[in-house]
Amino acid sequence: xxxxxxxxxxxxxxxxxxxxxxxxxxxxxxxxxxxxxxxxxxxxxxxxxxxxxxxxxxxxxxxxxxxxxxxxxxxxxxxxxxxxxxxxxxxxxxxxxxxxxxxxxxxxxxxxxxxxxxxxxxxxxxxxxxxxxxxxxxxxxxxxxxxxxxxxxxxxxxxxxxxxxxxxxxxxxxxxxxxxxxxxxxxxxxxxxxxxxxxxxxxxxxxxxxxxxxxxxxxxxxxxxxxxxxxxxxxxxxxxxxxxxxxxxxxxxxxxxxxxxxxxxxxxxxxxxxxxxxxxxxxxxxxxxxxxxxxxxxxxxxxxxxxxxxxxxxxxxxxxxxxxxxxxxxxxxxxxxxxxxxxxxxxxxxxxxxxxxxxxxxxxxxxxxxxxxxxxxxxxxxxxxxxxxxxxxxxxxxxxxxxxxxxxxxxxxxxxxxxxxxxxxxxxxxxxxxxxxxxxxxxxxxxxxxxxxxxxxxxxxxxxxxxxxxxxxxxxxxxxxxxxxxxxxxxxxxxxxxxxxxxxxxxxxxxxxxxxxxxxxxxxxxxxxxxxxxxxxxxxxxxxxxxxxxxxxx
Numbered sequence: 001x002x003x004x005x006x007x008x009x010x011x012x013x014x015x016x017x018x019x020x021x022x023x024x025x026x027x028x029x030x031x032x033x034x035x036x037x038x039x040x041x042x043x044x045x046x047x048x049x050x051x052x053x054x055x056x057x058x059x060x061x062x063x064x065x066x067x068x069x070x071x072x073x074x075x076x077x078x079x080x081x082x083x084x085x086x087x088x089x090x091x092x093x094x095x096x097x098x099x100x101x102x103x104x105x106x107x108x109x110x111x112x113x114x115x116x117x118x119x120x121x122x123x124x125x126x127x128x129x130x131x132x133x134x135x136x137x138x139x140x141x142x143x144x145x146x147x148x149x150x151x152x153x154x155x156x157x158x159x160x161x162x163x164x165x166x167x168x169x170x171x172x173x174x175x176x177x178x179x180x181x182x183x184x185x186x187x188x189x190x191x192x193x194x195x196x197x198x199x200x201x202x203x204x205x206x207x208x209x210x211x212x213x214x215x216x217x218x219x220x221x222x223x224x225x226x227x228x229x230x231x232x233x234x235x236x237x238x239x240x241x242x243x244x245x246x247x248x249x250x251x252x253x254x255x256x257x258x259x260x261x262x263x264x265x266x267x268x269x270x271x272x273x274x275x276x277x278x279x280x281x282x283x284x285x286x287x288x289x290x291x292x293x294x295x296x297x298x299x300x301x302x303x304x305x306x307x308x309x310x311x312x313x314x315x316x317x318x319x320x321x322x323x324x325x326x327x328x329x330x331x332x333x334x335x336x337x338x339x340x341x342x343x344x345x346x347x348x349x350x351x352x353x354x355x356x357x358x359x360x361x362x363x364x365x366x367x368x369x370x371x372x373x374x375x376x377x378x379x380x381x382x383x384x385x386x387x388x389x390x391x392x393x394x395x396x397x398x399x400x401x402x403x404x405x406x407x408x409x410x411x412x413x414x415x416x417x418x419x420x421x422x423x424x425x426x427x428x429x430x431x432x433x434x435x436x437x438x439x440x441x442x443x444x445x446x447x448x449x450x451x452x453x454x455x456x457x458x459x460x461x462x463x464x465x466x467x468x469x470x471x472x473x474x475x476x477x478x479x480x481x482x483x484x485x486x487x488x489x490x491x492x493x494x495x496x497x498x499x500x501x502x503x504x505x506x507x508x509x510x511x512x513x514x515x516x517x518x519x520x521x522x523x524x525x526x527x528x529x530x531x532x533x534x535x536x537x538x539x540x541x542x543x544x545x546x547x548x549x550x551x552x553x554x
Contacts, residue, residue, distance in 0.1 A: 005194040006169045008050070008086040010201060010229025015047035018212070023228055024079050025235045025259065036238075036258060041076055046083065046228060049157075051164040053084035056156025061138045062115045064089030064167045067177065069108055069133075071097070071118035072142050074221045074236050077153065081117060081142070082225055089167030090115070092176045093189075094222070097242055099181050101125070105132045107179040107187050111400065117153075119143050171195035177400045178222070180323045181527055189400030190323050199393035200326055201229045207330065207356045208290060208317065214262040217255055219244055220295075223265050235259050245269035245532075249277035253285070260287040267295040268302055268532040271316075275306030285309045291316045294327070296532030297350050297436060297454060299461065299468075300341035303333050320352035320436065324409070325395040325420050328359045329434050340433075345462055347455040347509055349426065349435035359392040362419075363428050366440060370407040371421070374414060382430055385437055385452060388422040395420050425452055442536050444473035444482045446514055451482055453536065459505050459512050465489060465498065470524060471515075472540035474547055483517040483543040487524050495520070519546060 014023070023043040027036050041049070062068055068085060070092045072078045085092055093111035095104050105125075115138040116126065123141055126133045127148055139150025169175070175194040179187050204210055204226060212231040218224035221241050227234035235255055239247040244267045252274060255261065266274060271293045278285070288310055293302075298318045306316060316333035319326075331340070331353025340351035355361045363386040365378040380386040389411060397418040399405040411419040425437045438453030445451075453471045460469040467489045473480035484502070492498045499518055506512045519542075527533040 003171060004168045005171045005173075005198050006086055006089075006166055007175065007194065007197045007201070007225070007229055008083050008166055011043065011047055011050070011083055012166075014228055014231040015043040018231055019044035021231070022233045024076050025233060026076050027236065027238045027255070036254065038258075039076060041079075043228065043231075046079060049080050050083035050087060051162075052160055053080055053153070053157050054087040054164040055160065055162075056151075056158060057084055057088050057090065057140075060140065060151050060156050062088060062090050062117075062140075064169070065174075066090045066115050066138075067093050067111060067113040068115040068117060068138075069093045069095075069111065069113045069136070071095075071116075071122035073119060074224065074241060076236075077142055078221070079224075079228070079234075081153070083228070086175070087164050087166045089169050089173075091174050093179075094176060095179045095187075096181050099187065103182060103187060105129055107189070108132055110189055111177055111179075114138065116140065117142065120146065123148050169194045171198070178323060188402055188405050190396050191398050191400050192396060196394050196396055201226050203327060203357055203394060205230055207327075208292070210263065214289070215259050216263040216265075217252070217259075217261045218265050219247070219252070219270060220265055220267070232263065233259075235261065245273060247273065249274045253278065253283060256285055256287065261285075262287055262289045264288060264291045266291060266293050268293055268298045269296075269526075271298065271306050272302050275302060275309070278309040279305055283309055284311075286311050288314050290314060292319060293317070294319050294321065296527075299350075300336055300344060301461075303336055304341075307333055307337070318352065319356070320434070322422060325390050325392070325422065328356060328390050328392060328395070329353050329361065330356050331433070345458055347458050347511055349437040349452070349455050350458075351429075352426075352434050352436045354432050354434070355390075357392075359390060359395075361428075361434060362389050363387070363426060363434075364389055366425060366443075368440075371411045372407070374411055374419065377411065380427075383427050385425055385427045385450075387440055388424050388426050388434070389419045390422060391417055391419045439536075442471070444471060444480050445477045446473075446482060447479050449511075449514070451511065451514070456482075456484070456512050456515065459509055460484060460486060460502060463501060463505065465492060468524065468534070470521075470534045470536050470539055472536045472543055474540060474544045481517065481547070482515045483519065483540075483547070484515050485519050485521045485524070485539050485543070487521050492520060517543070517547065519543060 020042050022040050023046045025038050025040045028039040029037050068090050093113045095107045109132040112135050116136045117140040120143045142153045145152045176192045177189045179189050215233040216227050217235050224234045238251045319330040321327045329352050363380045366387050409421050425440050426434050442453045456471045457469040465488050467487050470485040502518050506515045525535040525538045
């Protein structure tokens, strides 16, 4: 018999245990003295309101298994709606609007949704581009319905005393379809089951030791959904979640101080922005117990800079994962700064830590081909760089109607479980720690060796004028020319001296000696979500043009 599993049960438990505790806090404006005013709801209010909306959804035709596009900005209404959907057993189709309208519309069409819940702007978009929404039968507007038909949140939300009977969803039943941003390849719909979500919540609680008295500032909206299940108060940050690198650090620090935030999630770009502001203004944040930074590699420099604001018992965690496998490996800032940082700066790769709890991680021989059977893999020895594969209850097992993606990313296990190919390369040390070396498809294959991005870039990131660097390959695999792009902290006054320094750095290490071409790039092209993943493919195209026209620095 399949056991009932549904993420909304966590909210129900919190409402029973802490009915009057704040569940969600939202910045609603400022008073005449410039102080922030906040709206808030308790766990009991969130439980009751999401029950009422669940009844309304069902009457409107949104039922168990109904794929539903969700385009609602972070708000109290967002929490009401998402938990109502969980209770109904509907399947949210979630696409990051930050990926750009054209790609977003393509993903929405791929999701083959039957219902649509969105703010006014989202409905305007679907009226402008109706061909992408042909499968939709039920429309719900969050806000004012203008010239389009359908329901409104207000019209389906009716006060009632009756409690909603949650759909008896199971461990392997689809809970959501979350599209990747496409920053490391074509955007794909990842199928999350209720079991995946349940395992993730357990991992957050057990590994990060999240307490019921905590207050979270989730700068990544989807992470906020786990807060009610963990009995944490979620404070919605005053920022555009699609542009974290442009967030106002003063407003975020204000929220941390106003509410005594204990847990903060920040992408590496946002971590840098906050850390730089805090260091320059000598700010301390004593309420923080932990900071979690993920989405792209987090440099030791970035960690040290932010650490100046923390007390001695607070740590920065840098969990490694992907949309398909969130938080599978992790390490804390104290181990990075006292031990692994020095090796990372010498080009050993970035230590991302050890597998979390019962997560299984293997390093296998690199291949660009599908692996249809587990017996076909070749597990590498310690210190050998290879491809990362993982297995755990929180690791997703398939993509939505994308057989090709399944073939290239999933490996069936005879036990009935599934291994996920992360698409990243790394090596394992004698202590079981994983050292990340970059994306598999970013490796540069010259005539005599294979070069990996993170170990090579670390050498040049040591230069005082370098904010970050990016390795790219020009030409065909097996005979590529390695080139290095540099994004400086500010303008370079003496370029001749600067390039001389870079050449000396390259010649000082065996794994960077082949790099002879250097280019300065004012701002790297990066992913929209975390503003940290560098689009090296674009830089490679630019390098090819520059080399062909002899605009090189050697």
